[in-house]
Every structure is written in structure tokens, then in C-alpha cells.
Amino acid sequence: MSKAPNRPRRTRGQEPDGPGVPARRAALKLLDAVLRRGLALEQALDSAASGLAPNDRGLAHAIAAEALRRLPDLDALIDSATQRDLPDDAKARFALRIALVQALALGTPGHAAISTVLPLVDGGPRKLVHGVFGTLVRQGAALPEPPTLPDPVALRWHAAWGDQMIEDAERAVAVPPPLDLTLRDPAHAPDLPGKSLLPGHLRLDEKALVTGIEGYAEGDWWVQDLAASIPARLIGKGSGTALDLCAAPGGKTLQLAAAGWAVTAVDVSESRLARLHENLERTGLAATVIAADLLEWQPREPADAVLLDAPCSATGIFRRHPDVLHRVRPSLIAEMAALQSRLLDRAAAWVKPGGILVFSTCSLEPQEGEAQLARFLAGHPEFAIAPISPNELPEGVTPREDGSLRLLPGALAESGGLDGFFIVRLRRS
Structure with a gap:
């Protein structure tokens, strides 16, 4: 017999969890x-969220994600109402973050926000949580708009990109990003409310359950942030061989297959490749899928086009995954940059003379973009930048002077924004 979801939690000496x-x-x-x-x-x-019904699972995720978007401001409020600052890892601070973000950002009535949080703490901390929450509510506490970035992130990004980028990033983190679809066949776009920012792209006006959107079952499209679709777009249509390295979850593989390439998709994670297999079946597209470590695997022969969307800190997708603002440290950035260097050097050997290598990272860190490009070109004189042209990009997005592309948080903000990326197209002589 399957276990019923949301069974009240009971431990020795405690009442079961209420609704x-x-x-x-x-x-x-x-x-x-x-x-x-x-x-x-x-x-x-x-x-x-083990054992939770889908609605409760979604609510837990929404509460945690919103708290991470606004963590510095939540902590500032909490600290303003306590005689001594609570430790960062104190359960009382965690409980207050959850109660306050519900009441001040998610529209939960105050009594519901606090009554569902108090059971998470025992003893004296329960009185403290109740008292601090009540004090802040009576004072008419509010969260600032836009939210404040964590100090380490703001300092790092300011040093790299300046004042305007910080302002744009704070506005970007305030709102989850829109839902973008990449169309299998641009000539047969589904009749959905939204706008197209590039051929074969549709940005929906409203979010919806993905499996319920018109054309899902028929494989007419797949979900893919517009910025994430640009690397494969830069390879274009073709009938030769293409390698999609670090391919999971597979949007770029689908793009290349739909553009006519004979694609081999490689990724170290079998579990993440499962979604690629599902989408290939759903869309009717074909690719050879291999689970392997790229530091050990190599193809039988070079390819006409190689796409390396490399593992990275993922700080460019902070709108969608605000946890990166809090868990990514300089040590991780350095570790990812070192891995990217090794992968780039290996991928370079797998490109035919005259072929294309596209390198990309969804990172806002120069070490994972501009610095990688400079190091690579210095060590691989057989490669040169094949400049990206403005007509390959959404209107309002322009390449850098050297022909590479750096997407910062302010890009297309008036149309829903883009994830942060570094992308460069290289041609082998």
C-alpha cells in the first residue's frame, strides 16, 4: 500500500503537524x-519535500526561493527587532525568514504565516519568534523594492561590471523569469499568447503547467531560456556532424537535431540525460546520446561543429535559481574555471579544420568567460573568433567589439530579461 502524502508528522512527545x-x-x-x-x-x-502532495511541494519551493531572493532584507528586519543578533544558523532565524517572507512578499495573512511556523521551533525560541514577528508586523515592516543582493555577490559583481549591473541585477532578482519556448519548426508555431524575440522562439505572456500547454504532447517545442538557446543558434543549420558536450538536460541537442545536424550528445550524468531521452522521443528528433566523463571520453573522429556549454558556477541564472547567490563562493568559481580550461582544450582537438567551436557558460564571472577566452586563444593559435553579428541576436542585444557576447542582467529587461551568459564562436583554421 502506498504511503499517503501529507501524513501528519509525529515525533515522541510532540503533536502531529497541523494543516x-x-x-x-x-x-x-x-x-x-x-x-x-x-x-x-x-x-x-x-x-x-518527501511525502508532500504536489501543491505543498510547490509551496515549500516557492517560500524557500522567495526567502533566498530577499535574504539580506529579511535578515535586516529580524536584526532590527532583536536585542542581540541571532546566529545565522539559528532555527529561530530560519523560522522568522519563512514567516516574514510569506507575510511581506507572498501575500499570506499574518496569522497564517506565524501559526504555521511556530511548530517548527520549541521552547524559548518559539516565544522569541512570535514576539519578533509581532513587533515587526505592528511596526508596519516592509521589504524594500528591489531586493538587496548579498554583500559578497554585490562586491564581486561591482568590481567586474560596475554600478549599473548591480542595479539591473537587483531588479532582475525581484521577479522570477518568464517561460520561453524553442520551437521545433518555426514555420508551425503554436497559437499561444506571447511574443517572439527571435525566429523559432516564443516567450509566453503567462506561466502555466508545461505539460498542459498546447503542442507539448505533439513535441512542437521545448522549454529553454532564450539566452540558453543562443549558443546552438550560432552554429546554425547544417548536415554534418555536431558534438553537444555537457549536453543535459538537452535543449541544445534538440536545437542542433532540428537544424539538420547528426548530433552526438555527451554528458556525465545519466539521470540528467533521462530528460533528453524523453524530449527526443516527444519531439521525434534523433541524436546519439552517451553518458561519459569528457575528461576521459573522446570521439572516434573530429566533428564539423562542437558546442561546449561548460559546467560553471551558474551565477547567470540567479533569477531562476536564487540559491546561487548564497552558495557560490570564489573557491567554486576557481574550481569551475579550471575544469572549463581542461574541457576547452580537449574539445578543441575534436573540431575539424574549418569547423566551428562554440563555448558558453551561464555565468556572470569573468573568470568563466572573458578570461577563459583569452587563455584559450593564447594557447590555440589555430582558432580565431568568428564574430557574432547583431542580426543573429534579439533586437537590442549587441555583441562585444571582439565578436563575443556577454549577457548581463539588464539585457532586454523591458521584455522580461535574459539569463546571464558568456558566449563565443570560434573557427579552426
Whole structure:
């Protein structure tokens, strides 16, 4: 017999959780996983929300994600109402973050926000949480708009990109990004409310359950942020061989296959490749899929086009995954940059003379973009930048003077924005 979801949680000496409490308990576990253990929010979700019904699972994720978007401001409010600052990892601070973000950002009535959080703390901290929450509500506390970036992130990004980027990033983190679709065949676009920012792209006016959107079952499209679709677009149409390296979850593989390439998709994660297999079947597209470590694997022969969307810190997708603002440290950035260098050197050998190599990272760190390009060109004189032209990009987005592309948070902000990326197209002589 299957276990019923949302069964009240009972431990020795405690009453079972009441309505609404399991979702908040899961949200607390998610915050703990990100802030104390350094896990990605999505990585921690299955464990933290185990046994929850889909609605409660979604609520737990929404609470935790919104708290991570606004963490510095939530902590500032909490600190303003306590005689002594609570430790960063104190359960009372976690509980207050969850209660306050619901009441001040998610529209939860104050009594529901606090009553569903108090069961998460015992003893004296329960009185403290209730008192601090009540004080702030009576004072008419509010969260600033836009939210404040964590100090380490703001300092790092300001040094790299300046004042305007910080302002744009703070506005970008305030709102989850829109839903972008890449069309299998641009000539047969589904009749959905939205706008196209590039051929074969549709940005929906409203979010919806993906499997319920027209054309899903028929494989007419797949979900893919517009910025993430640009690297494969730069390879264009072709009938030769293409390698999609670090391919999962597979949007770029689908693009290349739809553009006529004979694609080999390689990724180290079998579990993440499962979604690629599903999407290939759903769309009717074909690719050879291989689970392998790129530091050990190599193709039988070079390819006409190679796409390396390299593992990175993923700080460019902070709108979608605000956990990166809190768990990515300089040590991780350095580790990812070193891995990218090794992968780039290997990928370079797999490009035929006259062929194309596209390198990209969804990172806002120069070490994972501009510095990688400079190092690579210095060590590989057989490659040169094949400049990206403005007509290959959405209107309002322009390449850098050297022909590469750096997408910062302010890009297309008036149309829903773009994830942060570094992208360069190289041709082998």
C-alpha cells in the first residue's frame, strides 16, 4: 500500500503537524540545505519535500526561493527587532525568514504565516519568534523594492561590471523569469499568447503547467531560456556532424537535431540525460546520446561543429535559481574555471579544420568567460573568433567589439530579461 502524502508528522512527545505546517517544515529544510550545507535548491527538493502532495511541494519551493531572493532584507528586519543578533544558523532565524517572507512578499495573512511556523521551533525560541514577528508586523515592516543582493555577490559583481549591473541585477532578482519556448519548426508555431524575440522562439505572456500547454504532447517545442538557446543558434543549420558536450538536460541537442545536424550528445550524468531521452522521443528528433566523463571520453573522429556549454558556477541564472547567490563562493568559481580550461582544450582537438567551436557558460564571472577566452586563444593559435553579428541576436542585444557576447542582467529587461551568459564562436583554421 502506498504511503499517503501529507501524513501528519509525529515525533515522541510532540503533536502531529497541523494543516500547512508540513510545507513550511519542508521550506525550512530547503533553506538549511542551501545556506548551511551548500546544496542547490533543486538538488535538495526531493529529500526536503518527501511525502508532500504536489501543491505543498510547490509551496515549500516557492517560500524557500522567495526567502533566498530577499535574504539580506529579511535578515535586516529580524536584526532590527532583536536585542542581540541571532546566529545565522539559528532555527529561530530560519523560522522568522519563512514567516516574514510569506507575510511581506507572498501575500499570506499574518496569522497564517506565524501559526504555521511556530511548530517548527520549541521552547524559548518559539516565544522569541512570535514576539519578533509581532513587533515587526505592528511596526508596519516592509521589504524594500528591489531586493538587496548579498554583500559578497554585490562586491564581486561591482568590481567586474560596475554600478549599473548591480542595479539591473537587483531588479532582475525581484521577479522570477518568464517561460520561453524553442520551437521545433518555426514555420508551425503554436497559437499561444506571447511574443517572439527571435525566429523559432516564443516567450509566453503567462506561466502555466508545461505539460498542459498546447503542442507539448505533439513535441512542437521545448522549454529553454532564450539566452540558453543562443549558443546552438550560432552554429546554425547544417548536415554534418555536431558534438553537444555537457549536453543535459538537452535543449541544445534538440536545437542542433532540428537544424539538420547528426548530433552526438555527451554528458556525465545519466539521470540528467533521462530528460533528453524523453524530449527526443516527444519531439521525434534523433541524436546519439552517451553518458561519459569528457575528461576521459573522446570521439572516434573530429566533428564539423562542437558546442561546449561548460559546467560553471551558474551565477547567470540567479533569477531562476536564487540559491546561487548564497552558495557560490570564489573557491567554486576557481574550481569551475579550471575544469572549463581542461574541457576547452580537449574539445578543441575534436573540431575539424574549418569547423566551428562554440563555448558558453551561464555565468556572470569573468573568470568563466572573458578570461577563459583569452587563455584559450593564447594557447590555440589555430582558432580565431568568428564574430557574432547583431542580426543573429534579439533586437537590442549587441555583441562585444571582439565578436563575443556577454549577457548581463539588464539585457532586454523591458521584455522580461535574459539569463546571464558568456558566449563565443570560434573557427579552426
